Amino acid sequence: MTNVYMPRKAEIVSIIPQTDIDYTFRLKSDILPQHGQFLQVSIPKIGEAPISISDYTDEYIELTIRKVGTVTDAIHELKPGDFLFIRGPYGHGFPVEDFKNKNVVIAAGGTGLAPVKSIINRYNRNPKEIKNLNILVGFKSPKDILFEDEIKKWKEKFDVLLTVDNGDETWTGNTGLITKFIPDLKIENPDDTIVIVVGPPMMMKFTCLEFLKRGIPEKNIWVSFERKMSCSIGKCGHCKINETYVCLEGPVFNYTKSKQLLD
Amino acid sequence: MGIELDVKSFDNALKILSKKYKIFAPVRLKGKGSFSDTDLVTYGEISSYKDIELSEKSRYSPKEVIYPITQTLFYFTEDEYKEPEIDDKGIIVFLRPCDANSYLKLDNIFLKNGPYEDNYYKRLRDKVKFFVIECTKGFSTCFCVSTGSNKFLDYDVFFRFDNDKITCDVKNDEFSYAFSGKEVEFTPEFIEKNEIEVKLPDIDKISQNLEYVFNHELWDEYTKRCIACGRCTVSCPTCSCFSMQDIFYKDNPKCGERRRVWASCMVDGFTDVAGGHSYRQKYGERMRFKVMHKIYDYKKRFGTTMCVGCGRCDDVCPEYISFIKIVSKVTDAVDRGESK
Numbered sequence: 001m002t003n004v005y006m007p008r009k010a011e012i013v014s015i016i017p018q019t020d021i022d023y024t025f026r027l028k029s030d031i032l033p034q035h036g037q038f039l040q041v042s043i044p045k046i047g048e049a050p051i052s053i054s055d056y057t058d059e060y061i062e063l064t065i066r067k068v069g070t071v072t073d074a075i076h077e078l079k080p081g082d083f084l085f086i087r088g089p090y091g092h093g094f095p096v097e098d099f100k101n102k103n104v105v106i107a108a109g110g111t112g113l114a115p116v117k118s119i120i121n122r123y124n125r126n127p128k129e130i131k132n133l134n135i136l137v138g139f140k141s142p143k144d145i146l147f148e149d150e151i152k153k154w155k156e157k158f159d160v161l162l163t164v165d166n167g168d169e170t171w172t173g174n175t176g177l178i179t180k181f182i183p184d185l186k187i188e189n190p191d192d193t194i195v196i197v198v199g200p201p202m203m204m205k206f207t208c209l210e211f212l213k214r215g216i217p218e219k220n221i222w223v224s225f226e227r228k229m230s231c232s233i234g235k236c237g238h239c240k241i242n243e244t245y246v247c248l249e250g251p252v253f254n255y256t257k258s259k260q261l262l263d
Numbered sequence: 264m265g266i267e268l269d270v271k272s273f274d275n276a277l278k279i280l281s282k283k284y285k286i287f288a289p290v291r292l293k294g295k296g297s298f299s300d301t302d303l304v305t306y307g308e309i310s311s312y313k314d315i316e317l318s319e320k321s322r323y324s325p326k327e328v329i330y331p332i333t334q335t336l337f338y339f340t341e342d343e344y345k346e347p348e349i350d351d352k353g354i355i356v357f358l359r360p361c362d363a364n365s366y367l368k369l370d371n372i373f374l375k376n377g378p379y380e381d382n383y384y385k386r387l388r389d390k391v392k393f394f395v396i397e398c399t400k401g402f403s404t405c406f407c408v409s410t411g412s413n414k415f416l417d418y419d420v421f422f423r424f425d426n427d428k429i430t431c432d433v434k435n436d437e438f439s440y441a442f443s444g445k446e447v448e449f450t451p452e453f454i455e456k457n458e459i460e461v462k463l464p465d466i467d468k469i470s471q472n473l474e475y476v477f478n479h480e481l482w483d484e485y486t487k488r489c490i491a492c493g494r495c496t497v498s499c500p501t502c503s504c505f506s507m508q509d510i511f512y513k514d515n516p517k518c519g520e521r522r523r524v525w526a527s528c529m530v531d532g533f534t535d536v537a538g539g540h541s542y543r544q545k546y547g548e549r550m551r552f553k554v555m556h557k558i559y560d561y562k563k564r565f566g567t568t569m570c571v572g573c574g575r576c577d578d579v580c581p582e583y584i585s586f587i588k589i590v591s592k593v594t595d596a597v598d599r600g601e602s603k
Contacts, residue, residue, distance in 0.1 A: 001385065004379040005383075007344070044339040044344065045510065045516070045518075047509040048521070227534070228533070230507045235372060235505070236506065238504065238534065242555070242559075245376070248376070
């Protein structure tokens with residue numbers, strides 16, 4: 001019988017610190033996930049946690065992990081050459097095939113940028129796949145900014161709006177929540193525009209509402225949920241909302257579905 | 264046709280079967296109850312007729328036979344993951360129809376939900392033989408007729424225990440060798456009417472009025488009354504949620520285990536995500552989540568009501584909260600809400 005909880009060993013090839021508490025771990029792997037899928041990542045005797053895949057090639061995958069608990073604290077102690085244990089990928093990602101030749105807007109808050117970063121890089125490599133890309137990213141403060149180098153690269157090709165909730169004395173960029181910038185966003189044809197929103201629950205809720213106000217149809221909005229998960233295969237029950245299992249039917253949902261996920 | 268047995272021949276059958284099977288039944292553990300000088304009726308291994316407790320409903324269900332409270336998934340030595348062995352014996356469970364039906368409810372989660380079968384569940388579940396205990400009267404908090412779980416026909420052997428007179432119907436021929444006695448006419452009976460009847464809500468009506476039901480004031484009472492102890496979910500034969508837990512051995516920290524342990528949607532921490540956010544902080548919201556799972560969303564997903572009407576949640580609640588009463592309130596609210 002196949003053991004569905006058995007992880008496989010994956011070597012850490014490099015570690016890229018993003019902030020004091022967010023590191024990107026690059027693991028040797030030939031997993032080719034859908035954008036937005038996630039893995040269960042574990043260290044034996046410490047524990048297991050669901051982590052979204054922040055990028056991948058056919059040689060490696062990247063996990064951007066914030067140090068916020070027992071498992072992630074231990075992961076942050078690891079060095080290149082050490083191993084993580086992974087199972088997955090799990091869940092449904094963003095249906096990028098349906099986004100072809102559309103205007104795409106990606107709004108990400110904080111670590112919410114991780115699960116959508118691979119989509120942005122996909123478009124960065126193949127800009128012709130879509131009409132244009134608008135990126136809105138928000139972080140709490142300048143020191144919380146993730147993927148700074150990549151954001152710079154994106155700016156060369158796409159409209160990128162970077163904002164922080166609270167600046168510091170050296171900050172000269174935008175301040176304020178993402179929602180503040182949506183009313184002035186250039187949206188030419190709402191019906192032909194796909195919006196992806198990922199971030200903390202409150203950010204997603206109000207960002208979606210702002211886009212609805214701009215006339216984006218509900219069915220064009222996509223979100224990704226974060227929930228506690230112990231199994232990721234529809235057994236443990238932690239991520240269930242009504243009859244929906246976030247690990248199975250999500251974590252990516254169309255807004256027409258996500259708005260019904262009352263909790 | 265049935266076979267009539269006396270205690271001696273029944274015990275002899277158990278003795279024969281015990282060579283190939285572990286045999287579980289409700290048992291009375293003297294002095295093990297929550298309160299001083301009270302007993303605990305629960306599931307345990309038995310070897311004779313006198314071990315079986317039939318006069319009282321078991322506080323805990325037989326689910327732990329196939330889904331243990333704590334189950335080791337892996338043993339770790341350094342970085343090696345090793346799956347624990349299980350013994351070769353089969354499993355016989357003496358249970359009432361409601362509890363037999365609860366195994367089918369667990370099957371939906373562990374074997375049918377999502378793309379994979381849960382291998383740890385399956386390897387125990389595949390061993391199970393149902394020795395169903397005839398139950399025609401039930402107990403004061405039973406409502407299995409209302410939930411449609413009063414009958415279970417897919418038994419291996421069916422038993423009527425009438426004091427010391429035992430009649431059985433051996434449906435599975437593989438057990439014929441163990442039971443010998445006088446052949447008698449025997450038709451298994453099932454309870455047709457409980458003392459308590461509950462009208463379950465129409466799930467389509469809930470779907471159409473989801474926000475109304477979710478935000479209904481009826482849940483507020485449980486924010487005040489419920490203490491989030493999780494007893495209802497522990498005693499429930501169909502609750503199946505678990506959390507992963509890694510440990511290392513204190514005397515050798517290089518070795519350890521990954522386990523799964525029962526979890527409860529009623530208890531703090533169930534929805535905690537990294538960084539401190541959690542959902543359903545109010546106890547009334549947790550009550551709504553649990554009740555709706557039992558009577559609404561599980562049915563929407565699997566086509567059958569999750570609750571089997573055993574009434575254990577009502578028996579064990581330290582705050583005397585009645586699930587039956589909540590279900591009635593929901594049905595009532597749904598019916599009234601719809602007519603508005």
